Amino acid sequence: GTARIGVTGLATMGGNLARNLARHGYRVAVHNRSMTRTQTLLDKHGDEGDFVPAESMADLVASLQRPRQVIVMVKAGQPTDAVIDELVELLEPGDMVVDGGNAHFADTRRRETVLRERGLHFVGTGISGGEEGALNGPSIMPGGSAESYQHLGPVLESIAAQVDGQPCCTHVGPDGAGHFVKMVHNGIEYADMQLIAESYDLLRRAAGLEPAEIAEVFRTWNSGDLESYLVEITAEVLGHVDAATGRPFVDVVADEAEQKGTGRWTVQEALELGIPVTGIAEAVFARSLSARAGQRAAARGALGASSGTAKVGDRQAFVEDVRQALYASKVVAYAQGFDQIRAASEFYGWGIDLGAMATIWRGGCIIRARFLDRIRQAYHGNADLPSLLVDDYFAGAVSDGEAAWRRVVATAVESGVPAPGFSSALAYHDALRAERLPAALVQGLRDFFGAHTYRRVDRDGVFHTLWSEGRTEIGT
Numbered sequence: 001g002t003a004r005i006g007v008t009g010l011a012t013m014g015g016n017l018a019r020n021l022a023r024h025g026y027r028v029a030v031h032n033r034s035m036t037r038t039q040t041l042l043d044k045h046g047d048e049g050d051f052v053p054a055e056s057m058a059d060l061v062a063s064l065q066r067p068r069q070v071i072v073m074v075k076a077g078q079p080t081d082a083v084i085d086e087l088v089e090l091l092e093p094g095d096m097v098v099d100g101g102n103a104h105f106a107d108t109r110r111r112e113t114v115l116r117e118r119g120l121h122f123v124g125t126g127i128s129g130g131e132e133g134a135l136n137g138p139s140i141m142p143g144g145s146a147e148s149y150q151h152l153g154p155v156l157e158s159i160a161a162q163v164d165g166q167p168c169c170t171h172v173g174p175d176g177a178g179h180f181v182k183m184v185h186n187g188i189e190y191a192d193m194q195l196i197a198e199s200y201d202l203l204r205r206a207a208g209l210e211p212a213e214i215a216e217v218f219r220t221w222n223s224g225d226l227e228s229y230l231v232e233i234t235a236e237v238l239g240h241v242d243a244a245t246g247r248p249f250v251d252v253v254a255d256e257a258e259q260k261g262t263g264r265w266t267v268q269e270a271l272e273l274g275i276p277v278t279g280i281a282e283a284v285f286a287r288s289l290s291a292r293a294g295q296r297a298a299a300r301g302a303l304g305a306s307s308g309t310a311k312v313g314d315r316q317a318f319v320e321d322v323r324q325a326l327y328a329s330k331v332v333a334y335a336q337g338f339d340q341i342r343a344a345s346e347f348y349g350w351g352i353d354l355g356a357m358a359t360i361w362r363g364g365c366i367i368r369a370r371f372l373d374r375i376r377q378a379y380h381g382n383a384d385l386p387s388l389l390v391d392d393y394f395a396g397a398v399s400d401g402e403a404a405w406r407r408v409v410a411t412a413v414e415s416g417v418p419a420p421g422f423s424s425a426l427a428y429h430d431a432l433r434a435e436r437l438p439a440a441l442v443q444g445l446r447d448f449f450g451a452h453t454y455r456r457v458d459r460d461g462v463f464h465t466l467w468s469e470g471r472t473e474i475g476t
């Protein structure tokens, strides 16, 4: 065959990725389970580049150069397994299967092992940026073998977003590393969106601003430290007016957030690794709470609605406070996400370069932001940074915003506007730097009721107090 690369699964993401490849001059073989989609792609966009339509998976494989490279863009889970099973029968040793969906990294690890045993490379790849990114330059997070990256890297780097002349694509690490990093990217995306949503809620209910005014606030914020894709589109969504009713769009959308799983997986894995990703967890739970419509109605009936009373006198000062609280809370959320990547990298032996992850998230992806260049600098300055919060720049940013952050959380509490993201980020920041934590008391209680033992601050060893036998301490 003569095609440089193949794409199977031509729904929006797959179709746009194929077009992106073709626009970059690659001969792309395209396949879809039903040929209509392939035909539509060719009818609409065939003139954008060199497409080779394939009617069957066997045709797709036959049309490719060796070693063959097939990007699979189908739904995560069973549909992905079905396509892989079909491909495996047609491919030969040295060929590469790239899964560009939002697969769970454990599935990716399993598939990688199976394909490796057959001499094939399986490359679980995170791709972020939605439809538009897939077409014009996504952020790409490929896992899999270093050898596979030698073949795929140049192609993927050329179609990725570019920032300061650098592609938003790099080899993340072996087997499931790419999908793990994409999962945490999405977890951070959840946390970031929750913090933005809380900012909006506070500005609206505690300060009494209208959606159009809040849109303007976000537009202004987008030209400072907070500059990011999510802040930019927040201004768009808040400024939008529903055509049917003339009301702010945000008031006609049902307030029940959905989720497809990547945020939940991030928290589940964080629990396994013992990494406190409180910001992501609050964001996932806030979505879950919002979706429990029946329970919410019952609570409103029994407890009365918490309507959020305006408590803010100086609106302008409050807007600035919220900006600073948002920035500080965002630093915490990202610090936690990067902690989780580091922990997983150590646990699975992935050797992930945290600075490189910040580098490839600067463009293309949903969480792209000016701020990520700061994170890149922090990890390039010190790859072993114990926490992003410890970096000079971020420590300074958080300290500068601390008073504002406390005022915002206090206002949220006083006015009855829930701000779990802001308050848990602040609590994390306070706990992390505390001289002493009440964990000492927890240890004492564990020792009291279960002889679970404790360590002392002044001597090495493990101790237990005989609580009911004269409180003598025994130790080793």
Ligand code: 6PG
Binding pocket: 102, 127, 128, 129, 130, 186, 189, 258, 259, 260, 261, 262, 263, 365, 366
């Ligand atoms: C991206 C997005 C993308 C998708 C999310 C949405 O990086 O391009 O994260 O992957 O939009 O998975 O997730 P929820 O439906 O769970 O909000």
